[in-house]
Amino acid sequence: xxxxxxxxxxxxxxxxxxxxxxxxxxxxxxxxxxxxxxxxxxxxxxxxxxxxxxxxxxxxxxxxxxxxxxxxxxxxxxxxxxxxxxxxxxxxxxxxxxxxxxxxxxxxxxxxxxxxxxxxxxxxxxxxxxxxxxxxxxxxxxxxxxxxxxxxxxxxxxxxxxxxxxxxxxxxxxxxxxxxxxxxxxxxxxxxxxxxxxxxxxxxxxxxxxxxxxxx
Amino acid sequence: xxxxxxxxxxxxxxxxxxxxxxxxxxxxxxxxxxxxxxxxxxxxxxxxxxxxxxxxxxxxxxxxxxxxxxxxxxxxxxxxxxxxxxxxxxxxxxxxxxxxxxxxxxxxxxxxxxxxxxxxxxxxxxxxxxxxxxxxxxxxxxxxxxxxxxxxxxxxxxxxxxxxxxxxxxxxxxxxxxxxxxxxxxxxxxxxxxxxxxxxxxxxxxxxxxxxxxxxxxxxxxxxxxxxxxxxxxxxxxxxxxxxxxxxxxxxxxxxxxxxxxxxxxxxxxxxxxxxxxxxxxxxxxxxxxxxxxxxxxxxxxxxxxxxxxxxxxxxxxxxxxxxxxxxxxxxxxxxxxxxxxxxxxxxxxxxxxxxxxxxxxxxxxxxxxxxxxxxxxxxxxxxxxxxxxxxxxxx
Amino acid sequence: xxxxxxxxxxxxxxxxxxxxxxxxxxxxxxxxxxxxxxxxxxxxxxxxxxxxxxxxxxxxxxxxxxxxxxxxxxxxxxxxxxxxxxxxxxxxxxxxxxxxxxxxxxxxxxxxxxxxxxxxxxxxxxxxxxxxxxxxxxxxxxxxxxxxxxxxxxxxxxxxxxxxxxxxxxxxxxxxxxxxxxxxxxxxxxxxxxxxxxxxxxxxxxxxxxxxxxxxxxxxxxxxxxxxxxxxxxxxxxxxxxxxxxxxxxxxx
Numbered sequence: 001x002x003x004x005x006x007x008x009x010x011x012x013x014x015x016x017x018x019x020x021x022x023x024x025x026x027x028x029x030x031x032x033x034x035x036x037x038x039x040x041x042x043x044x045x046x047x048x049x050x051x052x053x054x055x056x057x058x059x060x061x062x063x064x065x066x067x068x069x070x071x072x073x074x075x076x077x078x079x080x081x082x083x084x085x086x087x088x089x090x091x092x093x094x095x096x097x098x099x100x101x102x103x104x105x106x107x108x109x110x111x112x113x114x115x116x117x118x119x120x121x122x123x124x125x126x127x128x129x130x131x132x133x134x135x136x137x138x139x140x141x142x143x144x145x146x147x148x149x150x151x152x153x154x155x156x157x158x159x160x161x162x163x164x165x166x167x168x169x170x171x172x173x174x175x176x177x178x179x180x181x182x183x184x185x186x187x188x189x190x191x192x193x194x195x196x197x198x199x200x201x202x203x204x205x206x207x208x209x210x211x212x213x214x215x216x
Numbered sequence: 217x218x219x220x221x222x223x224x225x226x227x228x229x230x231x232x233x234x235x236x237x238x239x240x241x242x243x244x245x246x247x248x249x250x251x252x253x254x255x256x257x258x259x260x261x262x263x264x265x266x267x268x269x270x271x272x273x274x275x276x277x278x279x280x281x282x283x284x285x286x287x288x289x290x291x292x293x294x295x296x297x298x299x300x301x302x303x304x305x306x307x308x309x310x311x312x313x314x315x316x317x318x319x320x321x322x323x324x325x326x327x328x329x330x331x332x333x334x335x336x337x338x339x340x341x342x343x344x345x346x347x348x349x350x351x352x353x354x355x356x357x358x359x360x361x362x363x364x365x366x367x368x369x370x371x372x373x374x375x376x377x378x379x380x381x382x383x384x385x386x387x388x389x390x391x392x393x394x395x396x397x398x399x400x401x402x403x404x405x406x407x408x409x410x411x412x413x414x415x416x417x418x419x420x421x422x423x424x425x426x427x428x429x430x431x432x433x434x435x436x437x438x439x440x441x442x443x444x445x446x447x448x449x450x451x452x453x454x455x456x457x458x459x460x461x462x463x464x465x466x467x468x469x470x471x472x473x474x475x476x477x478x479x480x481x482x483x484x485x486x487x488x489x490x491x492x493x494x495x496x497x498x499x500x501x502x503x504x505x506x507x508x509x510x511x512x513x514x515x516x517x518x519x520x521x522x523x524x525x526x527x528x529x530x531x532x533x534x535x536x537x538x539x540x541x542x543x544x545x546x547x548x549x550x551x552x553x554x555x556x557x558x559x560x561x562x563x564x565x566x567x568x569x570x571x572x573x574x575x576x577x578x579x580x581x582x583x584x585x586x587x588x589x590x591x592x593x594x595x596x597x598x599x600x601x602x603x604x605x606x607x608x609x610x611x612x
Numbered sequence: 613x614x615x616x617x618x619x620x621x622x623x624x625x626x627x628x629x630x631x632x633x634x635x636x637x638x639x640x641x642x643x644x645x646x647x648x649x650x651x652x653x654x655x656x657x658x659x660x661x662x663x664x665x666x667x668x669x670x671x672x673x674x675x676x677x678x679x680x681x682x683x684x685x686x687x688x689x690x691x692x693x694x695x696x697x698x699x700x701x702x703x704x705x706x707x708x709x710x711x712x713x714x715x716x717x718x719x720x721x722x723x724x725x726x727x728x729x730x731x732x733x734x735x736x737x738x739x740x741x742x743x744x745x746x747x748x749x750x751x752x753x754x755x756x757x758x759x760x761x762x763x764x765x766x767x768x769x770x771x772x773x774x775x776x777x778x779x780x781x782x783x784x785x786x787x788x789x790x791x792x793x794x795x796x797x798x799x800x801x802x803x804x805x806x807x808x809x810x811x812x813x814x815x816x817x818x819x820x821x822x823x824x825x826x827x828x829x830x831x832x833x834x835x836x837x838x839x840x841x842x843x844x845x846x847x848x849x850x851x852x853x854x855x856x857x858x859x860x861x862x863x864x865x
Binding site: 268270291292293294295296297299301303304305306307308309310311318319322352353354368378 | 758760761763764765766767768769770771774778779782783785857858859860
Binding site: 059061062063064065066067068069070071073074077082083151154155156158159162163169172173175176179181184185187188189191192195196199 | 719838
């Protein structure tokens, strides 16, 4: 009850923090798509390079987010941005690479060799094949990777509140330090809800982007 | 050995009850291969799976070795029957040896005995134990996997094998090879085998008895030759195909139509003897052999009359000889290829044993039709005229 | 066969691509030189006692919460695949999937709001965050075992329990281990947050370092945390190598 009243009283603050949260995740994942998809496509050319890239990305994934923030801080403080928005965005960007690169790579390599053969037989150039056959078929799988990245990173951005990045984690961190049940629960609920809604919204987009002929 | 008595299965589906097997009765003798044949959805697989109780029957009785299977625990029952399926179903987590050892292990064999048995079976399947025992299924080709699948089914030496389209997923060339191997094995093992197939050629090749199903009903249960020669109705006639008489050729061996009372002459015997023997047997040619009795050529009556000398000096080229145990399809094909009305036949050692003629073959294939016509004084099948066998005008 | 293999990328457990170890060694060496120049080594050395003590505490939390999660998650995942409960299994998985999108910090916060401060709420939250991937992978791993294997096993006269123990679980093990691996990686990475609700562990150095704006202190928490995460991952991968049949491991050929 208390919590509900708190939410009502602070609706505009919560909304502000939500927008801040979304902007960190949005910008970082957006950049991650711009880098991850081309990398994922490029590494389809060479199996060993692909293994190496995916392995490095997997190692980054195993580094705990708190540790990554910690490692980024002294490095970025050389430019005067040790805490706040920038390290948060960079961390999210890094964590988004694995799901996006891996899904892009898997999707492109999974395109039926017969289709590729047919496209070549019809006289398509490699670029045309990529644009007109491989990428359209890969889009839903890439989107699934984006979805995973977004959900993971909504959680990571919440932690970024501790390095001053703002977002909904602020409510939780304040709630913990002030042992304020209302802020704590409001923050936890808001960030959970955001993750769940984003998951469903992206799932919906993913289905929309799946060509009708490929839908199961 | 296996008796199905009014076996019935009714599935309750959302569309209402569906009868998958309708009062099926049949009996498979010990050591026989019975192929259950029919289009998809005809009830053959349901019938098969009721035997090892993967599907519980609705009513009827199944006797195996004289025992009512209802009186045996389903798990116990299945351990006494080898089971082979189309997808093979080797367990990927187990090596070949472990796969073969699954049932023996459940039966409590010790590991040495299991190893010995696995080695024995792999050798029987023409797979080197040293190479294959420790392999995992995914390291085998499709054909090798299928051989291991059969070995696994045979592991505990069950008297009965249940096979659900066992060779269905193998490419045609390998399938032929595996079928041949399997038949050879069956000749020594004499298992009682129920075998589902949708391929008439496979059925004709493998079966001692064919059971043809349609819509859950057993339409005909007979020997392959009878199914081909006397399809019980027009459905079966269509199913076995318009060339069913030609398919029968496969069932016959050269030996079956051999005329053993055929004259021959040694190359060093005189032409007069050759002519006399031709007259005796009332035929226009005679096979010339060497000292050991191997055919080397032939002399035609037209060439020999009024000439003298050794038979060998007047011999012509011989139509290619066929082996006694070859199947008749190959022999007939060879006749057409060489435009020959007869072929000399030899045994394993290559010794001349007699000849086969187009007329003899026609006669043999026609026997069964004539017998039926005499017996019933009705057409042999559903009123369609039985296609007469047109070989080129018989000899003489 | 070859194209099919190439077309399907299967993440590997242990085997590094051949050129990687050399690269990694070079990078490590370079990093070492760099780190030494910044005085980080001295920094770490001066806190060595704290680091070992907190690392131990850290791993205790991982062992307890992760162990409990495995002990609960695997049987629960198996239970969900049994025919008797299969009808409700899909609904249960839906709930679990939604649950797995909830950020770990939120789980910790909620746990704290119910159980208060200390080790117990920390362990509970870690357990909950670890549980979901384990249950999910156990469930899908077993469901993905091809139908015809079950049919072959049944036809050979295996009992349902024998089928579960000798066919279903062994063939699902790789996928189950992948779940455990993900879960423990999440777990190790979340333990620092547990410090926030009084759970202890290396988070103490990290968050105090952030608060005091002392990068050296923070790194002496962050670097061991990252190292522990990678080590845990390696250990699970090694155990999987040992336990999972070679015939089921992908990417070995």
